[in-house]
Amino acid sequence: MSAWVATLRHRLEGSLVFVFLGLLLVVAAIVSPPFFQPGNLLNILRQASAIGVLAIGQTLVILAGGIDLSVAATMQLAGVTVAELTGGTNTLVPLVIPLVLAMGAGIGLVSGLLIAVRRVQPFIATLFVGLLVTGLRLWVTNATPSGLLPPAVRAFGRGGIGPIPNAVILFALVAVAASFMLRRTTLGRRIYAVGGNARAAELSGIRADRVTILSYILCGLLAAVAGLVLVGYLGYADQEIGTGYDLDSIAAAVVGGAVLGGGRGKISGTVAGILLMTALLNLVLILNLKVEYQLVVRGGVLLAAVAFYSSGWVEKLRGHRAGTASPRNPDRCACVEEKEVHTATRE
């Protein structure tokens, strides 16, 4: 019985965000027919792409037990740098894009080293790395970047294959690759292990510091990719674009089921989380709700989504059926907790 409930709980927890996304789509179909126009659905996917790529990077860091508050600054730097170095022409694009990606990875490397080697708290290390990156960008550009993008970079956000925008294809590829890496590779298993219990992972022979550094490098790299997608979407490298995306990317991961302490979460959850957030914004705009109602609806739905993860309602269900309660929490069964300890490092 307990194994069955634990399995049910595990599956439901992993699927709750999809339940909310499905509910949102049903509600949208009822209250706003324009929501389901193919053009609008593609718009939602395209708008979700840049923040989605960013959130996938953030998820890797969160799974490894960290957090990255420098991703928005990295995005802004990537967008401004590609505009500044190319001068709005395609000539230097083959050189500049790898440089920008390397720059993003380099910023991640700095954060990773600070955290893994110097043992600086991830929150503080990435916050100050973000400040440093922003300051350097403003210093170098005098806060007046040119903004003009080469057509090749615009293709990241505007072009497409058939009706599918390039940004959406890129987002899907990144999601599939990240999911594969987490599920099927040694690195993926080590990320879960380090995030679940770094000490236990080290005792198992895993170099936790290397895994941490690598997760930040991947996050920085994906932040640079997200920056290119975002400026491509806009068609302009505004230096302020992406402001606030650091917290949005964390929110998407958590809404998607990732645990901020690390060790638990899935890329599919993050993708669903970002789609939920983007579709919700689109819906309240289409309904032309007043701004106060927009915020109440968005905040309420997302809060409800994360509250379900925290409330342990599935465990309550199990508790009622099994009739046994945990000594730590009367609504929580001891065997579930025990099971969690065993499953924490394998998602």
Next chain:
Amino acid sequence: MGKRLLIVGFIAGLTLGWSGMAADTVLPGMTDTSAYITAGPWLAGRAGLGDTNAWMTMFGLHFRYAIEVKYADFFSDFRVTSCFWNPVQQISDIESLVAQGVDILFVDPAAEAPLVGAVEEAMAQGVPVILASTGVNTDDYVSWVSRDNGKAGFLYADWMGKKLPAGGKVVVLMGMAGSSYAEDVYRGVLQGLSAYPSIQVVGMAYCDWSPVTAKVAMAAFLQANPQIDGVIADGGQMGLGAVEALLDAGRPIPPITADDWNGWLRIAKEHNIQFLAVSGGCPLAVTCVDLAVQVLRGQPVPKIVEYPIVTFEQDELDKYYRPDLSDQYFAINELPEDWILQYYGK
């Protein structure tokens, strides 16, 4: 335009007219500054928001130009702090600048209410405070220079009302929800549109002046509304986002309101857009420094200065658009050409 000139002339007349008169004859609406007479050269301080976007950068350059060039012989130094829109940080900045012994303090406030105590304390310590752009909820300052943001909103709406046929549908893109600036502009927009009751607002969004957010909002409004006849955007960056969404949707570009940002003017030229540009008013920093010189000489200054708004349309685009400069340049400014080329030349 005539009315604006009259207002400016009135303010200038008051300022100049009273400058040679005794301090004890200060009229209502003017501030007696006789207590602030100080031998030069002066130390100036600015508790700023941070020159991190195009408007703030040019605003900051106007301060520097006025102090380092226009009144170069009057000031010994100019100390600037940046609070990055954090009022708590700005309170510390004000206290720090006062402690450094500034003779005059410029504040472009991050918020109206939280800074009351800091501004009043600076004044109590004998440091005259000049507010730039946003106000503070106190009368304890020597002068406040600002654009009439409600009027800017009214001008947007009135132009759009005249541009559109009866029954026209518009989208409104404003700045940050809850900011006094954005609310003033929006209030002006609603007031202006009230004269055109047949015009329908089919979409309204606060976009934080971000082109990306504006594009996301505009894309949603386009899906919900097959007909959009105009876009009232408070600034060229949001106008750019709206244009990008229209282009992506393959829809014609309707009349759009914006500002004098060079990036917007470039887009307007490339796509032959009918627009109204309303100046953002970054040169008001120079007016602040003009007033500071008068204050430190003990000449009465107006308590409130309404900085004039300049507007222009598509027919004057070539007069204002500078293809030789970066997008971050603002056409309505008081910077000398060498400064413009130094900071905005491509």
